[in-house]
Amino acid sequence: MLKSNKDAPEHLQDKPVDLDSVLVNELGQFGRFQFKNILLVSLPILMSGFMSEYIFSAAAIPHRCQIPECGENSSNVVFEPEWISNAIPETSSGWSSCERFAPTGFDGSLDYCPSEMFNRDVVVACDNFVYERDNSVVYDFDLGCQEWMRALAGTLSSVGTLLVLPITGYFSDRYGRRLALVVSVFNMALFGLIRAFSVNYVMYLVLQLLQTTLGAGTFSSAYIFGAELVGPKYRVLIGAFTTSMFAVGLMVIGAVSWAIHSWRHMILALHVPCFLIISYYWFLGESVRWLLSKQKFTEARAALEEVAKVNRTQISEKSMEALLTPPPTQETPTSDGPGLIGYIFSSRVLLRRVCTTPIWWITATLVYYGLSINSTSLSGSMYVNFILTCAIEIPGNFAAVLILDRVGRKPTLSVGYFLSAACNITFAFLPSDLSVVRLVIYLLGKFGISVVMTSLYVYTSELYPTEFRHSLLAFSSMIGRVGSICAPLTPALVSIVENEIYFNIPTHSPSK
Structure with missing residues (x-):
């Protein structure tokens, strides 16, 4: 709904108008339209977690x-x-x-x-x-004592997630957020479906890499829909919600794997419903920010009017015209190439931050994914342990939201790291017969690293100047994938260390 210029808020009449200011002052930062969008995109975000089903389909078995x-x-x-x-x-x-x-x-x-x-x-x-047991590719493809080969499924999944970042970014910026989401979900479902019929382990690994390389953009594409039309006040909260929906997706993996014994049938049960998201192309509106950035003003006007109608608010004609007016052409500083590199080396503070933040990300992703993967090796039901390990992320995500602004970024990050480290070190020395205590300590460690993961996005982005923020945040996140690539290999490392310790002890001496 439009209102006349004279009805526009006075403080908007003399200030530059952008979409954020219109959301805050006219359309609403979080109305019925945004709520509907969040509910819609929460489903593909949940499904994006299904690509981690290798934790069970390629699980180690005695x-x-x-x-x-x-x-x-x-x-x-x-x-x-x-x-x-x-x-x-x-x-x-x-x-x-x-x-x-x-x-x-x-x-x-x-x-x-x-x-x-x-x-x-x-x-x-x-x-x-x-x-x-026979419910793993380890049995079907006879991978006994090839722990490093088995762990390649998780490593290649993380490699594919790294490769997808530039692909999804280019596709989304060129062809739109909606198409990027639909294509990503389709690829995820298609390659997952085919992988259920793998005839050998090489085929399984290749399809794992293709699925994540071409389908892991599901999360980022859906997240954009959830966050781009929400006002600044609610974006951190929405970030915690979407991350929590990903954790729910992981919990679904645990439940489905628990209910369906065959790893092939389990993969089919997870991925076949993902094809339903293709229907989003016809009833999910395109991102208003993308339409404005591409100067598709006719579609943008219709989208803004729809937001106002659903939210039962109004947008002034002056604000509408300001949003639909092409920005003047001007030279902006480049954020890559020699300009960015030279700027980094010219500032000791910025150089120190560029060298520090990737280490945070590597550590956080290594611990985060390592704890999820290794939860299946805890005593008791591996399905219950995995579900609990994923469920503890949800309070961790929202705890970060509650304390970031009250305590501060640095204390929140430091306490999260310290809590996780202390719990993980304590866990390593607990006797195996204290199964309940070990599980509680393990979950506290995952809670701590979940607080860290949510805080990292906020704190890292705030450490860099606006003109280079996106590039340097992406750089830190990309380098951080080294941790998630190494995490699936930790069970193999543990087995090697245990075997070295045991077989170096002369238990079978010739004198016996």
Whole structure:
């Protein structure tokens, strides 16, 4: 709805008019239109978390050497028969996964396999494996003792997320936010659907990389819809809400994986509903900010009138004309190339910040994703542990919103880091039989790093001058992906360290 010039607020008549000022003073910072948009985009944001299903589809499963001398000729026989201690050495964490006692040349059966059949002074590597479960690609593609290969699924997912940043940014700026969202969701659903029919692990990995490279823009595209038409007062709150919806998506993964045993069927159940988001192209309006930036003024006028109508507010003709008037052509300082680099090196304060903020991001993403991935290895149900680890992010996100303006950016960030570090170090020294205490400490560590992740976006952007803010924030976030790329490899590192510690202890000396 339009109102005449004389009805425009007096303080708008002499000041430059931009969309933020119109939202604050006329259209409303968070009205019914914004609420509807937030509800719509929360669904694709939730679905964007589905690309992390590799945590379950490529989950590590207990395995041991297959003992053909005892009649084992497949990978799905009884995992712990009565004679297992005769054939497999025991480690601090259970039966050895990758080594067995050397055979002496005698044959037994599945029911009778005595210790005389094995030389307990000689340990050899496995030729084939027996698995405790079959609900992972580890079983289907026989990845026993190839922990680094298994962890590549998570690493390539993070690599794809890094590659998608420039692709989505270019596509969104050129063709619009709505099309970028629909195409990203379609790619995510399509490659996820195909990956459920992988015939080998290489195909699974390639599709994992393609899915994230071409579909991980779903979150950023949807987030733009949620934030671009919200007034400045509510943007931090909306940021916490959208991040929390991503956490809900991760919780859905845990619940679906819990309910559906087969990893192939689980992937199908998650990705087939994503095709419904394609319908957004016909009933989700294009971003007003994008329309104004591309000078599509006819569509922008219609969109602004729709916002005013749904919010039951008015926009003055003067404000409308100001928004729909092309800005004068003027030279603006470049934010990349030698100009940006020279500006950084000319300021010791800015140079110190450019060297510091990426370290924050690397640390935060490594701990954040590492805690999510490793939650499935905690004692108890891996599904319950994963769901709880994701659920604790939600209070962490909103806690950051509540204390950032009250306590300050630096104290909030420091306390979040310290809390997470203290809990993670404490967890490493807790006895394994204190399962409840270990879980509580683990969740507190995830709560702390969730506070950090929400605070990083706000604090990092405020440390840089306006003209270079977007470029330097993107630089910090991009370098920070190193942490998320390394996080899936931490379980493999743990298994190697544990094996080195155990097998360097002379448990089987010749004198015995």
